[in-house]
Amino acid sequence: MSAIIASPTSKAATPRRRPLAAALLVALALPGMAFAQTAKEKELEARVAQLEAMVKQLVSQQQQQQSQISEVKTAQATAPAAPVAAAAAAPVTAGAVAGNPPAPAKPTIQTAPIMATANPGTRFSYGGFIKLDASLTKTNDGDIPDGTVGRLFYVPKTIPVGNGRTDEGGSDTDMGVNFSRFWFGADTDLDSGDKLKAYLEFDLFGGGSTAFTGNEIATNTYALTLRQAYVQWNNWLAGQTWTNFQDIAALPDTVDFLGPTEGTVFVRQAQLRYTSGPWSFSMENPETVYTPFNGNMAQVQGDDGAAPDFTARYTFKGDWGHFSAAGLVRQLAYQNGPLNQDSDSMGYGLSVSGKFNLGKNDDIRYMVTGGSGISRYLGLALNNDAVLDSTGDLDNIDMVAGFVGWRHVFSPKLRTNIFYSRADYDQDTALTGLLITKGAQSGHVNVIYTPLPKLDLGAELIWGQRELENGDRGDLNRLQTHVKYNF
Template sequence: MDSLTMAVRRASLACAITIALSAPGVAWGQSASDQAQDARIAQLENEVQALKQMVQQQQGQLVDARQQLQAATVAGNTPLKGPGVQASGALAPSPALAAGTPPRAPIQNTAIVAGGDSHFSFGGFIKLDMMSTWTSDGTITDSTPGRLFYFPAGTPVDAGPSDSYTDFHAQFSRIWFGVDRMTDAGDKLKGYVEFDFFGGGNNNVANEKFSNGYPPTLRHAYVQWNHWLAGQTWTNLMDLGSLPETVDFVGIVDGTLFARQAQIRYSTGNWSFSLENPQTWYQAGSPAQVSSGENTVPDVTARWMTKGDWGHFSVGGIARELRTRDDRATGFGLSVAGSFKVSPSDLFQYTVSGGSGLGRYLAFGLVPDAYLDGNGSLKAQDTYAGFAAWRHNWTGNLRSTLAYSAAYIAVDEAAVGQSATERTQSWRVNLIYSPFPRLDVGAELSWGTRELANDAEGELARLQTTVKYTF
């Protein structure tokens, strides 16, 4: 670049000399000869032309250097550092490259740069839960899911005298990251990952003695390409729009379809279809559930949904292979869900589900997929569940939800015993106030029962409050 600088300086000096010589000539009646002036002008034009050629040569060398560096990056060589190279090793945007339209590196070897053709986003919320719980027939073990949110399978029945306890935690706080991109061909790409700090109530790392540190838990991790989705997210069978607002993590757990798992999904129009991770949980001679990893066929789901100003409505179905090492059975389920806007201030939400072998998709594992009958054969478990909720907006920043949820399991007492769960139900009512946008302060009263096949019953009552800030 030194020669380029010297050339520019020489051209500038030549221009100054020409002006100095020509201007006086005009004022003094062209005292210098016309021939000398013409010669000087010709010399200046030659120097300017030489300068132009030098600049073009320097630009050509820069383009060649950038293309060589890009080719080395595509080939997997160690990226260089220097002008025009980002810290990631990808080439920085260059007017020369844009003008020359050099070949592009494959997307796998090109850094995603904020402010380019990709849009980055992030968000989440911070949530403090404070709850006081009373149980009629025993104690919910500390640091288990039932101490953190309503978990119907954990309600004690015939497990001791009544008990009460208070718990504070912020484990359901979460954060998510996303990136969206539109390709030159018009394809839409999206990546999404989300974490919270719940971890299924596993406190092998955390403790409530002094640190209360909880490891991140993967909730979602998927990529979308136009109509396709691949990764972990909500089961396609689940209707998120039907879930009511509760202070509890989910609240209406008894009748809720709830599962996050790896899958491949295709959506078009009102329809969506998926192949999802298969897993069988069954009972073998006792109420305890046993996990089987013998499945060979993925769970298959299909869902149809329509929506409008009135609300929305969906129908979903699932077909499954239920399998142990020694036997197999077929499971299926159907779910109808939706919402209905009764008035500008009132919203009705509901879900009704049932089937044979719907199992682990219901009520956070309350229901087994199958059980071994008296002959040792695998039988799909019949189950019915649902919930209904009414939300009313008192003012623009004050609202309430009243909800009822229930699940019923057709227990084969001869096969799994009389201490198996046969029925659960719960009520809840809340009041949530938003003094500022994205800030919620709420309180909720709830009551639930769990009934066994021998008619024994345990109750749970809870007062829960929360402070939640969404960002």
């Protein structure tokens, strides 16, 4: 045994390990004490050497782990704060290194982007409104069909026009929340100085069959509908938004969804737009809407043609308000392969609009638009762009439309708006027939009360009239109300 204890291997052990090695040696050597001078002695000596080597390996691993923990602590003390998006790659703690679960981290306040896939520094925003609309509508030449767009807000082309009899009218009450809206935005300022913006906007108006969205009998559910979706890179915009031919800043403050519909440029569509200072230019989705030969009020969507619609706008702003002028040039197209008919024509238009401040509490808002072959841009396509003649050639329909309105603020909680709108069309009745819209007009008066911040209670009286080329007219009288909360 003295030879074994004095072996070189045992000298390499640390003082703390010697009692352990000695205990192991005794436990293993006792059964063979009676045979100390036999071959068992050599076997025991080999086993002790193996045990000491294992102890050395364990000590070395522990030292490496302690070194790693020290390095991590040093890195944590000197490294800058990591964004929340990188929380999944948090530094290893001592407990985690040792194979134990890490200690719970101290709660922190969210200060960085919540989407790991967004560009660093992206700012997210959202908003919208909840809106209850309720209306009482009376027409003198027939009912507007239940569930159609004309029952939800003022759409002049849906005003019934019959033979002038006053006993064919109807009165209807409608309520709904499907003009409620939600939007989501993401804005990023890159290190390069570039600015990126993404925008999505939805409402509940339209979108799908009632078989899937419900009806007024029981569920009154509505489908989510896309309004706007675009990305903006510095001065460039790509996606769907309001046409560049439309001045949304000139629109009146209304209770009805749109208000002066027949006199308003109103289109949302896909486009590529460039803006520089007061100037903006766009290429937009083309769509031709035409009347068949002697088709009267029939409305057919034709070919898109080879060229997009082109617009240009100039806007001048000041403390007094703003003034804007826009131009539109487009190609109308029609093709009927079986009849070997192919026709196109050029459409064009000019629109001027703005808002003029009369003082702190009053302003005038207006828009005047005229052109040829641009009717789908006005009044929710109150009339068509063109009509086909007997040979399949397109003949443009000319038009002029506009509105003017006055807004007065009585107090921060009470305001009123009065406005008038009109549209007139010039078309060849030998081609269209006499049962097509010749013109439409409307008058509006509303009062909007804001009892609490961002909560509006509004009521609007609407008178509308549509006239056909044969002289028949139909009138609409409506009381439109809403409760609207913006968030």
